[in-house]
Amino acid sequence: MSQDPFVSESIELLKKMVATPSLSREEGAVADIFEQYLKSFGLSPERNGNNVWVKTAGFSAEKPTILLNSHLDTVKPSSAWKYPPFVATDPGDRIIGLGSNDAGASVVALLAAFRKLEQSSQPYNLIFSATAEEEVSGDGGVASILKELGPIDLGIVGEPTQMQMAVAEKGLMVIDGEVAGRSGHAARDEGLNAIYEALPVLEWFRTYQFPEQSEFLGPVKMTVTGVESGSQHNVVPDVCKFMVDVRVNEFYRNEELFQLIQKKVNCRLQARSFRLNSSSIPVDHPFVIRGEQLGLQKYGSPTTSDQARLPFTTVKIGPGDSARSHTADEFIYKKEIAEGVDLYLHLLDGLNINSI
Template identity: 25%
Template structure:
């Protein structure tokens, strides 16, 4: 499509001489139109990408979830024999429920040099640009191939990428490293925190509120555990620090709570969700043990004095590792030479890069957009960030093609 016929009459930004590539914008428009909220299937988007690659004689490997409702895609672009570079992104997005959008979240729209749509920032822009650069990779005739790795269910705990990596392990594919294109304003990030989240279910004994002596109040015992977690959070603030994070210590917080059926009924059940995000240098196992010890030695004995059926169950719901890219990693050196300038730092939000790292694939995070513009109503990525990402991948392609040995 020519610029004159483009549905995106891009407003020029002050100081920016170039506009985003129209081909990349057309792909981004297609990707935004797929409603890949995590509770829905992503297969239409995967089919679109698979067909796009097939038209270029590139076969993609697909790994499905148990229900075949969702899938990962992995494809190798180029015939080079050297270890390749993975360009990684997730296809799912967070919901738009209850958010006040100024335009349809599943229709890419442009206003004043900003491109709006659910996933525009997190992280369909990176995927769109990677796909738009496939032809350039093929034309470069590089000895270093590029691999495209697009996963499902990242937003609900980095679930899908495990199957993709298990498939790669069986194939014994050798790679130089991985670039996860989460929004970092195109600056390289070499670390992020790990995360563990738990759903806690407290079971007590119900009674009329006028007879609390015969009840085991699930709200009150749940609250005692929450108070303990708050005390643990304060201790963690005094623990190991890493100044390269915006929040330089391990955090712990409660995010959901549900209990009670009536004002005159002591509840027999309560449920809440809590999480902690821990530094790469910190072992999460002792944190888990302190919580479980408090439940087993303090709360449960007292609860079961009145009601033997009392219970407190912790169900893990999210668990992904931290990222700490080795200083001497080749992918770190390569990306540092092409990423946007800025102080090398780490991010507090989680990515799939830590999981790649746990599988022996050195990884960094570098992608277009600002994480503060993601997940919110009117999510957007700027034209400037799109151009920076295009230049970044172009320079990577040129760099790899120039390496003859």
């Protein structure tokens, strides 16, 4: 592992993060750590709620702005943990603990890259943000500080991707549906069975394919994940309720897709939210081109992240492995943090995004 002091400091910061419980909406203590850590280097962080950010000196409206963002919150630990989840266990080559992989390693690696990049002149403004409520897609997270950050031209979202480039990420929309019938006695030929009326609707969701299909994310995927109807065996049900999980590719905005679905389906539909849109970065973007020159791969991510709340061009990339996220005894290799810092620097140092 590199003896770079920035990397060593990042590992120690990660240990403090792990040892400080930061469940979603309860990130205050770890936000305090980051605020004081940034101040210790003579930086001037800003804070709103449990979100902390800092801008490079000499911010200029003449330059584009790049945001380096990752999240401070974690999911709740499961009962399957063998190691204490809120202790940074260090067997030598890795750090074991809740949030070490998702997304503590990305937070500290992005911060180390920010500290190095801000020491020299860059053709862009740079902002580092450590934000809250990512795991619950909460309104008190990165979305709550966008006005204070100002216009952003490119967002680097730190999540465990094995430092490969997630150039597209699926959006998520949950739809509740209701098909009406008419009640009657099950023993007589009366009423209108809402379950039977719902069958062609459910079949439509199972089989319909939207025309726009993505190279990286494939087609829009709709899955009926719940059906509820009926109250007792001898009553023809007058309503059938269902819910649909919709994973959206980058060719559709959630609200647009919902309107298209409503035109195709003759029943009552209600989307729970339009917030979690798909996101992408053009494959000819200078960041992607440089990544390919460094030997990185492009792929589409099926999991949602803060990208869904960022209304500008973003790419998801960070140290660690998504397969370890939300698992018992989650861990990050120390060498992954070192590699993450190094790759972030190679990707961003001197990057000219004015050419897009």
